[in-house]
Amino acid sequence: MSIAHKKAFSLIEVLIFVTILSIFLIAAASIVTLSMRQNTLRIHMLKATHYNSQLLEWLKGERDIDWKSFVMYAQNKSRCYTADTFSSATTVSEEECLSGSGFLDGLYKRYAVFTTSKNSEGVVTQVAVEIHTQWQESGGTYTTKLNSIFTLWE
Amino acid sequence: MKYTKSFTLIELIVAVGVVGLILPSVFTIFFAIIRQQLVLAAYQDMIRQGNAVQRNIINILQYRTAYVTNRDGISSEVCPVVVGTTPTPTYSSDMYLKDKQGYSIHLYQYVPLGTSSTIASASGDFATPFKTYYLSSPNVAIEGFQYNCYQISKFAPVIVEVKYTLKKSIALRDVTLPYEFKVRLREN
Numbered sequence: 001m002s003i004a005h006k007k008a009f010s011l012i013e014v015l016i017f018v019t020i021l022s023i024f025l026i027a028a029a030s031i032v033t034l035s036m037r038q039n040t041l042r043i044h045m046l047k048a049t050h051y052n053s054q055l056l057e058w059l060k061g062e063r064d065i066d067w068k069s070f071v072m073y074a075q076n077k078s079r080c081y082t083a084d085t086f087s088s089a090t091t092v093s094e095e096e097c098l099s100g101s102g103f104l105d106g107l108y109k110r111y112a113v114f115t116t117s118k119n120s121e122g123v124v125t126q127v128a129v130e131i132h133t134q135w136q137e138s139g140g141t142y143t144t145k146l147n148s149i150f151t152l153w154e
Numbered sequence: 155m156k157y158t159k160s161f162t163l164i165e166l167i168v169a170v171g172v173v174g175l176i177l178p179s180v181f182t183i184f185f186a187i188i189r190q191q192l193v194l195a196a197y198q199d200m201i202r203q204g205n206a207v208q209r210n211i212i213n214i215l216q217y218r219t220a221y222v223t224n225r226d227g228i229s230s231e232v233c234p235v236v237v238g239t240t241p242t243p244t245y246s247s248d249m250y251l252k253d254k255q256g257y258s259i260h261l262y263q264y265v266p267l268g269t270s271s272t273i274a275s276a277s278g279d280f281a282t283p284f285k286t287y288y289l290s291s292p293n294v295a296i297e298g299f300q301y302n303c304y305q306i307s308k309f310a311p312v313i314v315e316v317k318y319t320l321k322k323s324i325a326l327r328d329v330t331l332p333y334e335f336k337v338r339l340r341e342n
Contacts, residue, residue, distance in 0.1 A: 036187060039190040
């Protein structure tokens with residue numbers, strides 16, 4: 001009576017297979033995680049850009065209404081726009097805005113820094129505005145910026 | 155008796171178990187990625203349409219509108235003179251406008267049959283029949299269309315504040331995008 005030997009994989013073969021499979025799975029998981037993180041970042045960036053342009057459009061309206069009032073409004077140098085409506089913006093420094101408790105859309109901190117320029121007669125003829133929308137995700141801080149200049153002659 | 159080679163029951167149960175564990179995870183990840191792509195596309199579409207609607211309304215208000223009127227076409231007392239601190243604004247959803255030639259424009263929120271809510275623009279006068287068109291396409295809903303108007307003095311131009319929210323449903327969840335802007339009428 002002969003002993004029948006069953007064909008089977010050796011330990012080395014199994015180890016090689018498991019190693020290759022693990023490398024493949026880890027690479028796939030990394031790519032998927034990275035892709036999902038990038039997608040989320042793109043969505044947040046898109047919204048942040050929208051919030052920047054909305055504030056710029058609002059400021060254009062303020063400038064159109066009355067230049068003098070707009071200059072008074074801009075003299076405060078920095079304003080925080082984390083509330084739902086623009087009219088409830090607070091006059092605080094950018095550090096205070098970033099450390100404050102309010103968030104726009106539950107995620108963003110939006111603030112604008114105004115710089116006024118006077119002509120030789122001491123009249124403000126230009127207001128430069130730098131709009132920042134900042135948010136934190138995946139351990140990083142991201143900011144979208146929008147710069148514009150408002151003038152008296154537009 | 156001849157034995158044919160085959161998998162044992164234990165081997166089959168183990169294989170099915172492993173596949174059963176892996177497949178749901180793969181599908182969950184797959185659908186999460188698809189959902190994210192859809193949300194991203196939805197935001198891009200909403201921003202494109204929201205900006206187009208905003209530009210359209212700004213153009214109508216800035217370059218065509220001479221008066222903001224009530225339903226009967228009377229402009230007096232529709233936009234109050236606000237001096238000093240701005241009172242809590244009174245928002246309205248039906249915007250009646252007139253240009254210098256007396257041509258009327260009516261902007262209002264409307265839900266066309268079987269589609270999403272949008273902002274409709276109806277314009278015309280006694281000689282021309284009113285024509286209505288929608289400012290956005292049916293794949294995006296526009297909700298909460300409101301406006302408020304005021305003057306900073308009796309002879310100052312009218313200022314109009316407009317608000318609306320774009321909404322789209324993606325994978326049983328709503329994504330929204332708010333719009334708020336202010337326009338000074340240049341033709342009055």
